[in-house]
Amino acid sequence: MTLTDSNLKIAVQKQGRLTEKSLELLEGIGLDFDFSKDQLFARCRNFDLDLLFLRDNDIPEYVQDGVCDLGIVGRNMVVEKRASVTAVQKLGFGNCRLAIAVPESSKITSWQDLEGSRIATTYPNSLEAFLLEKKIKAEVICISGSAEIAPSLNLSDAICDLVSSGNTLRINGLRELELVFESQAVLNETKASLPDPKRQLINRLLLRVSAVLKAQRTKYVLMNAPESALEKIKAIIPGLDSPTVVPLAKPGMIAVHSVVDEEEFWEVIEQLKEVGATSILVSPIEKLIA
Ligand code: PRP
Numbered sequence: 623m624t625l626t627d628s629n630l631k632i633a634v635q636k637q638g639r640l641t642e643k644s645l646e647l648l649e650g651i652g653l654d655f656d657f658s659k660d661q662l663f664a665r666c667r668n669f670d671l672d673l674l675f676l677r678d679n680d681i682p683e684y685v686q687d688g689v690c691d692l693g694i695v696g697r698n699m700v701v702e703k704r705a706s707v708t709a710v711q712k713l714g715f716g717n718c719r720l721a722i723a724v725p726e727s728s729k730i731t732s733w734q735d736l737e738g739s740r741i742a743t744t745y746p747n748s749l750e751a752f753l754l755e756k757k758i759k760a761e762v763i764c765i766s767g768s769a770e771i772a773p774s775l776n777l778s779d780a781i782c783d784l785v786s787s788g789n790t791l792r793i794n795g796l797r798e799l800e801l802v803f804e805s806q807a808v809l810n811e812t813k814a815s816l817p818d819p820k821r822q823l824i825n826r827l828l829l830r831v832s833a834v835l836k837a838q839r840t841k842y843v844l845m846n847a848p849e850s851a852l853e854k855i856k857a858i859i860p861g862l863d864s865p866t867v868v869p870l871a872k873p874g875m876i877a878v879h880s881v882v883d884e885e886e887f888w889e890v891i892e893q894l895k896e897v898g899a900t901s902i903l904v905s906p907i908e909k910l911i912a
Pocket of ligand 1: 638639767783784786787788789790791
């Protein structure tokens with residue numbers, strides 16, 4: 623099997639923190655493809671798309687140079703590689719932050735104390751930009767991995783690395799000192815000019831991605847309520863455009879169907895109960911196309 627020029631090409635991290643969720647998303651938008659860890663690319667069986675499985679630090683440049691039309695990669699990598707790509711959609715997974723950390727026992731207690739220190743990192747560009755902005759002179763020690771070990775080996779006084787749960791820092795006796803920036807997985811598009819058929823493929827793909835992401839962020843809510851409570855319910859859940867209202871067999875009672883954002887879900891349910899809603903049924907949404 624070889625790559626086809628006319629097919630859309632999307633880069634996905636081959637092995638790492640974003641791999642599973644990236645593949646889950648692509649399967650969730652209905653793409654049918656095979657993936658195994660030894661594979662470098664896969665042809666999608668039901669969309670004109672080839673998937674390229676790459677190291678995440680190569681993805682920003684591949685997308686920038688138009689080798690791939692799209693790429694799913696952490697914002698951290700795009701910033702570090704200073705890649706010129708268009709971030710088309712934040713994907714809501716792979717949340718982490720680039721942060722500076724020091725040993726628990728360190729006398730360094732704020733970023734100002736980093737003056738004259740040695741900081742080990744696999745993110746030299748991002749760290750240098752941070753130090754420049756803060757007008758701090760420090761020695762940036764570039765390493766290719768496991769930055770957390772550097773202070774114990776007396777290679778550095780601090781590290782600058784990704785933090786997600788914070789477990790790695792804790793296990794290695796390090797304390798977070800300063801945030802450099804926040805990151806999450808992003809769908810990036812090349813800025814290289816694309817022929818119309820490819821642009822149409824991208825638009826179709828983006829519609830699907832956005833439908834799945836919207837569905838993930840929302841719940842479908844059904845409830846019974848006295849008709850007299852309808853205006854208050856409408857004010858609590860404006861819904862997509864407006865809630866669906868169905869009269870019930872019992873006089874003066876209605877069923878209301880609507881969509882609620884995951885973020886405000888519990889507050890909304892509490893308010894609905896307060897205005898008289900009962901038998902509140904909540905279910906997940908598979909796709910939401912506005
Ligand atoms: C990052 C980072 C830390 C770890 C932090 O590595 O380098 O080692 O995650 O995560 P935590 O706060 O949840 O413990 P990653 O898993 O991205 O792999 P890498 O070592 O290949 O960069």
